[in-house]
Amino acid sequence: MSDRFSADYILRTRGDAARTAEIAAGEQSSGTFVAIPGEDAALKERSAARVELLEQVEDPGTPAQTGSAGDGPVTSWRMRISWPLENIGPSLPNLVATVAGNLAELKQVAGLKITALDLPEAFLKAYPGPGFGTAGTRRLTGVADGPLIGTIVKPSVGLTPEGTATLVDALCAGGIDFIKDDELQADGPFCPFEDRFARVMDVIDRHADRLGRKVMYAVNITGEVDEMKRRHDIVAARGGTCVMASLNSVGLAGLTALRRHCSLPIHAHRNGWGMLGRPSDSGWSYPAWATLWRVAGVDHMHVNGIANKFWEPDESSVASARACLTPLHPDHPRTVMPVFSSGQTVLQADATYRAIGSTDLIFCAGGGVVAHPDGVAAGVHALRAAWEAAVAGIPLEQAAREDPRLAAAIRAFS
Known part of the structure; x- marks a missing residue:
């Protein structure tokens, strides 16, 4: 039984994609814009999000979103981030706060679309699902x-x-x-x-x-x-x-x-x-x-x-x-x-x-x-x-x- 959930994205960025992906994972789990006391290795191992996939794909060539940082060309990447289920428990409102949340507001992000969710069975046991x-x-x-x-x-x-x-x-x-x-x-x-x-x-x-x-x-x-x-x-x-x-x-x-x-x-x-x-x-x-x-x-x-x-x-x-x-x-x-x-x-x-x-x-x-x-x-x-x-x-x-x-x-x- 998986103890993690994940979301797939198409990420667009003007900067280094690997660095942008790590910033995104940190923003939506244990990290923030600066190192803070208490964020030790044990906490990160327990609670940090992980970048599971980062694979370049063809960019559509459309303009970058307003406010995106950098002056380089925009590139597109298939990205998957996973989180420990214990961060939120099987809660749909908190799932949305985690997989969407502030990610699209990061200035390193020139575009971000959620393409898939992979949820452990704990969600399907916590919610009733279709009645008919x-x-x-x-x-x-x-x-x-x-x-x-x-x-x-x-x-x-x-x-x-x-x-x-x-x-x-x-x-x-x-x-x-x-x-x-x-x-x-x-x-x-x-x-x-x-x-x-x-x-x-x-x-x-x-x-x-x-x-x-x-x-x-x-x-x-x-x-x-x-x-x-x-x-x-x-x-x-x-x-x-x-x-x-x-x-x-x-x-x-x-x-x-x-x-x-x-x-x-x-x-x-x-x-x-x-x-x-x-x-x-x-x-x-x-x-x-x-x-x-x-x-x-x-x-x-x-x-x-x-x-x-x-x-x-x-x-x-x-x-x-x-x-x-x-x-x-x-x-x-x-x-x-x-x-x-x-x-x-x-x-x-x-x-x-x-x-x-x-x-x-x-x-x-x-x-x-x-x-x-x-x-x-x-x-x-x-x-x-x-x-x-x-x-x-x-x-x-x-x-x-x-x-x-x-x-x-x-x-x-x-």
């Missing part, structure tokens, strides 16, 4: 095979509780598997949480009686910790099967508190992720950042999507999804379901399936369902048909020749 994951989500939705065909309530805000329920009624009638609130829809006076949720559940229960399965509704409970717990309890008591939280809004401590209280799957929304992941030479890679939330215990994680409406390249979204589908540890095999969203339509189903090679995912199309020219039910049908064609290896245009609703979707979203 892929298998539990399939059990609750009654969808044993294929992707969960999902959508987002659109418009994002502005619908009344009655208007939301009317849209959900059409979605359920069309055969949707999964519906989520937009992350902007919370508990405002125009569409209060309790009224919206109650009306939506009336619709879902009515369709469940007809279908023999309950559409999963990820209702947004983001808020203060006590608010999230209270809202969760309302959802659970009413027979709801999912709650949604915005990760960057509630933080690791808030999400962990919710998870320890929670008896339902947690649909994790990553809004705000672009500030952490978009810079090419700073912040976090998605797989590294997702590790934190997977240990804390989310069940679904947004990974953007292929040909999305945002900045992220396809290979990044694909790598994020594959990371979600890979167990963190052999003794903890529960995976989380990647959620594809952001401008998704029937046009991305085949490429997504070929890239991932799995249907253990939630494919959420907001406008790609709701804006179908023949109505919401036709949008649900077309999206499911596109995925069935992808899994069967049938070209989309060929499938559309015998399916007018799919053909209409292709015309509308091309």
Whole structure:
């Protein structure tokens, strides 16, 4: 059993890379900018961070970050630093303080991106991890095979509780598997949480009686910790099967508190992720950042999507999804379901399936369902048909020749 944890980085520096790496390791463990009493050899042996890897890689040639010291050329290095677990214990908030902390502020650093975390099993024993994951989500939705065909309530805000329920009624009638609130829809006076949720559940229960399965509704409970717990309890008591939280809004401590209280799957929304992941030479890679939330215990994680409406390249979204589908540890095999969203339509189903090679995912199309020219039910049908064609290896245009609703979707979203 390892008694150390580590983080991988891409380090950019104008100076001596080995010296910069040692400064970084010292800054985030037993050292500081000057030798101090008490920092003897025994203490360093027990508590100091170690530079385990320093390997030069091609530098992208982008400008150095503001305030970086030195006048030499910027070079890039793959760096791994490890720490003794006894420095912090298995604590996610203190893990972040250690592996991120002040490192990006060092003037010797011209760029720093966290690319991976390697955590000992102690973290996975200290935190509950996903309560449902892929298998539990399939059990609750009654969808044993294929992707969960999902959508987002659109418009994002502005619908009344009655208007939301009317849209959900059409979605359920069309055969949707999964519906989520937009992350902007919370508990405002125009569409209060309790009224919206109650009306939506009336619709879902009515369709469940007809279908023999309950559409999963990820209702947004983001808020203060006590608010999230209270809202969760309302959802659970009413027979709801999912709650949604915005990760960057509630933080690791808030999400962990919710998870320890929670008896339902947690649909994790990553809004705000672009500030952490978009810079090419700073912040976090998605797989590294997702590790934190997977240990804390989310069940679904947004990974953007292929040909999305945002900045992220396809290979990044694909790598994020594959990371979600890979167990963190052999003794903890529960995976989380990647959620594809952001401008998704029937046009991305085949490429997504070929890239991932799995249907253990939630494919959420907001406008790609709701804006179908023949109505919401036709949008649900077309999206499911596109995925069935992808899994069967049938070209989309060929499938559309015998399916007018799919053909209409292709015309509308091309």
